[in-house]
Structures are given as C-alpha cells and as structure tokens.
Amino acid sequence: MGLLDGLLGYGSEVDAASLERRLAGILIDSETARLAFKIIRDVFVFTERRIILIDVQGITGSKVEFTSIPYRAVVRFSVETAGTFDLDAELKIWVSGTPQPIERTLKKGADVRGIQRALAEGVLR
Numbered sequence: 001m002g003l004l005d006g007l008l009g010y011g012s013e014v015d016a017a018s019l020e021r022r023l024a025g026i027l028i029d030s031e032t033a034r035l036a037f038k039i040i041r042d043v044f045v046f047t048e049r050r051i052i053l054i055d056v057q058g059i060t061g062s063k064v065e066f067t068s069i070p071y072r073a074v075v076r077f078s079v080e081t082a083g084t085f086d087l088d089a090e091l092k093i094w095v096s097g098t099p100q101p102i103e104r105t106l107k108k109g110a111d112v113r114g115i116q117r118a119l120a121e122g123v124l125r
Contacts, residue, residue, distance in 0.1 A: 071122030
C-alpha cells in the first residue's frame with residue numbers, strides 16, 4: 001500500500017496468514033483468517049464465522065480495539081467495484097440494531113469478488 005493510499009484511507013489486501021500472531025487468543029478453535037484488508041493502521045478480517053475489526057488507537061498504537069461481528073448479525077451488505085474514473089471500491093455492511101452501515105474504501109484492484117464471496121458464505125449459511 002502506498003503512502004498516499006494510506007493517507008486517503010484506502011484499504012489494501014494483506015496476507016491473512018500474517019495476522020496469526022495478532023489474532024492469537026481471539027480466534028476460536030478451527031477458525032482462521034480467510035481475507036484481510038488494512039486501512040492505514042486498522043485491519044478488517046473475514047473468518048469463517050465472523051468479521052473482526054481491529055482498530056488501532058492512539059499515537060503509539062498500543063491501545064487496540066477488537067470488534068467482532070458474527071455473520072448472523074449482518075442484515076445486508078454492498079460491494080461496489082472501482083470504475084474507469086472512480087479509482088476506489090467501496091464496502092458497506094449493515095449490522096442489526098445500527099442504522100448506519102460500516103463503510104470502508106478499498107483501493108482499485110482489491111479482491112471485491114473475494115469480499116463478496118466471504119460475506120455471502122458467512123451470511124447465507
């Protein structure tokens with residue numbers, strides 16, 4: 001991910017296996033990170049059972065908030081691909097009990113089909 005992309009808040013895909021140490025003690029038995037995106041310091045992780053939002057806080061980044069959203073709480077979602085003149089893709093996830101969606105902007109070339117598939121598999125099972 002380039003510096004400009006990070007400053008603009010565009011997410012880029014990261015190797016889910018590289019998050020193993022960071023997710024130790026958070027993932028349950030037989031749960032693995034399947035797909036992950038990084039936006040500046042924050043990470044959006046898709047597992048077989050849930051979505052994990054990792055929000056790195058403060059100047060030093062020593063304070064971290066982990067938010068778990070089970071797929072059964074996802075009411076709807078949308079994934080918008082990047083276009084010719086629109087250089088970013090967008091992800092919106094509506095969670096039960098919250099009126100506003102969780103929104104993330106992903107840079108062009110992000111695996112939007114993989115995101116769509118991960119969400120559909122989790123929500124529709």
